[in-house]
Amino acid sequence: MESKDVEPNLYDRNCGSRQVLDRIGDRWSVLVVLTLADGVKRYSELAQRIDGVSQKMLTQTLRGLERDGLVSRTVHATVPPRVDYALTDLGRTLLPLLSSLQAWATGHLAEVEAARTQYDTRP
Amino acid sequence: MESKDVEPNLYDRNCGSRQVLDRIGDRWSVLVVLTLADGVKRYSELAQRIDGVSQKMLTQTLRGLERDGLVSRTVHATVPPRVDYALTDLGRTLLPLLSSLQAWATGHLAEVEAARTQYDTRP
């Protein structure tokens, strides 16, 4: 099969789908999107909620998500300034997947940790 | 079900669930697991299939997945040596999620790229 309908190959480093996957796979992106799951959040709320993220990384992550059309950014011309972030429709389509991921992570945490200790304590 | 249910907080950097998520979110881990979806693979097969991965990263990724109990590693004492990698039962439970992720990436690729160009070409 070699039509122009290239059937996106995730394993090809030049394929766009891989870049999309990279974004999804990003540490902070996942956490940001999940945080925005329950509605609009301000910059400071995000920073507060997501433990360990530096403002540089948070800003960078938000820009990336905004660029990819997953998150919308709304600036209110007030004093003090206020910026709201929310999921776009596209971003919302990603939500079920990330929730599943979250569920898997918490649900299988015990097994993973067990595997780790077993791996670490062996000949 | 027990009283110890601290309800794993993904947003706490010290919570194990976040480390699990980090592993899943890893660039190469996802691709390796997906590659192993259709059965046992040798080291060289993986290296060949996954474009752009260095052997160092491949080895490192495989070790990580093995440690977390997602992938099994079988060494055959032959000459030349032969090492087989396969998903464990635990690893297989992750498969549907990653497939969904893959589907999302390819399915929404166009929208994401559109959003990008729009973002890049604006005041």
Next chain:
DNA sequence: CGGGATCCCGTAGGATACTG
């Protein structure tokens, strides 16, 4: 063939200070 060990570089990413 499947990696372990080294060397080395680029950059991701943290801390801090400054601005609109």
Next chain:
DNA sequence: CAGTATCCTACGGGATCCCG
């Protein structure tokens, strides 16, 4: 408050050599 700008370090990750 919500960033940008700067500096600086750690580490991701590539290339190379070598061994079981």
